[in-house]
Amino acid sequence: MKKVLVIAGLTASGKTSLSIDWAKKFNGEIINGDSQQVYRGLDIGTAKISKDEMENVPHHLIDILDYSERFHVKAFQELCREKINDITKRGLLPILVGGTGLYLKAALYDYQFEEETDQAEEYLDQSTEDLYQELLRLDPISCEKIHANNRVRIVRALNMAKQGQLKSARIASQKQEALYDVFWCVLAPNKEQIDQRIEQRVDMMFEVGLKKEVEKFFSEKECRKYQSFQAIGYKEWAPYFELNVDLATIKEKIVIHTRQFAKRQKTWFKNQLPSRFVDSLNNEDLDQVYQEVSQWLQGD
């Protein structure tokens, strides 16, 4: 079984620096596992690693899309698996680094997606309640897992049901197994430290020109419907352009959204994966995991 080392974790937990360190020590290459860092030009707001910081360690799946393009799990799954094969073939260790739990899991587990067209527009004029009723007819099992208010998920399941396979049936056909020999590290410092680091990071983003970056891509109203504009650090700027809201307020919003995001990530990793939580701001714990990873690499 191919080995894949995963460095997942909360935003601002220190994934980037650890990944460079380990890539060198374990002779690996890095695959980005972050839904927003795939976009070219969105650098500051996504806290993307810079060329310098890479220290010549090869990075994959960064800057592969224009900010106007759409991206989704299926695409990530395919690209990521290709990279894993490629890196493994060259005798190196693939290190998957990122905070998008679903993407990581979908790439490494036996999740299956199929060719499918997006038909979201079809549902636009229908109420969420109606859509839920329809889904109740077509795929009642999925309804058990999707809340009646969760329009996004309902539309998704409906779309699948109408194009052939039921979402519930597809999930049932999977074994919930990893396709690789995976070591899951989840970097999760304690809350006080994460909150503090988030605040510092956002301050830094403003200092190094986040505003310019956002203006470059999103000052045109049209651009704000792009998926990339969903990213924290970007979407908060709409009131600045439209209502002249001051920068301090924008910044505060970004900090709050980032904190909330970190919490969601933590919940997700805690309950979706058999992962090794790492207090990445604690050197003892880091040494400890380092040993564990080394041992894991030696086994077959």
Place this chain on the structure above:
RNA sequence: GGGGGGGUAGCGAAGUGGCUAAACGCGGUUGACUGUAACUCAAUUCUCUCCGAGUUCGGCGGUUCGAAUCCGCCCCCCCCCA
């Protein structure tokens, strides 16, 4: 000094005699998550010995069967005039 507006749960803000422990939003907490996932959604958020009880709506006192809501005095904040 005169005139006006205002003080409601962590914050913002409704409520102007009973249906109000008090709408709603934000923030907090917990959780869900298989093609938007940095998304989307849910539960919970005065206190407790928590299926019931106890304290709340600047403070004190009063009217009333009953008050955040009415009356009196006091304290604080904002605006205008002087």
